[in-house]
Amino acid sequence: MVRLQPDPFLNELTSMFERTTEKGSVWVTLKHSSDKSKVQRNKMATAGEEIEYRCLVRATDGKKNISTLVGAKDHQKFQASYATILKARMTALKKRERKDKRKAAEASTASDNKKHKGTKKRSSASKP
């Protein structure tokens, strides 16, 4: 696991996305962490020291692992850059095709109406 600073982490994440265009996946994990072991945390808690929490961000492409810690002060900037990378890279997802959906919906309702009309005619003919 390679621990990087936020900016090099983002650069490395971009190159991960580039490498996995044809094959492979990118996993990004977010976790609330203090970066201290349980023993250290317990000691700090009993001593009355305040434990500083940060956001641990990990990324992998199945082969290489990278991580970074984002504090409360720089999380806004990191989150903005991260969002830009995702928007630029996640282009393989399908765009919403409203026209096709509407046509499919209209077609299904039109076929339902025809069925209803057919049953009504039969019932009116059977009465007299």
Added chain:
Amino acid sequence: MVYITSWDDFVERSIHLFRTTPEKTRYVMKYRHCDGKLVLKITDDKECIKFKTDQAQDAKKMETLNNIFFTMMARGPEVDITEVTGKEKAEAQPAKKRRGRKQLHLYLSLASIPFLRELF
């Protein structure tokens, strides 16, 4: 694995899960460009909820969720996240109002010029 179909339900449950066990909860995102699929998972190693999609519109919704989690994880689980969702809406509204005022000012200033009044 529990796959949730409703996005809003997924968001609500994930925030609740994080607030219940902030020490153990993690938010995982898996993206496959070759298949055009995106899967989100939130787990505290006891409960697990997932959301999968292949729609571009869900990527936009995921950005809001990312913002929520970044804020909560960097600052603390007790943080008021309506700041995150509320800020975006608040920024959109005054921007629209300003444009209207500028146009109104232009109109009034032009109307004040005597020879231009004939045009109006």
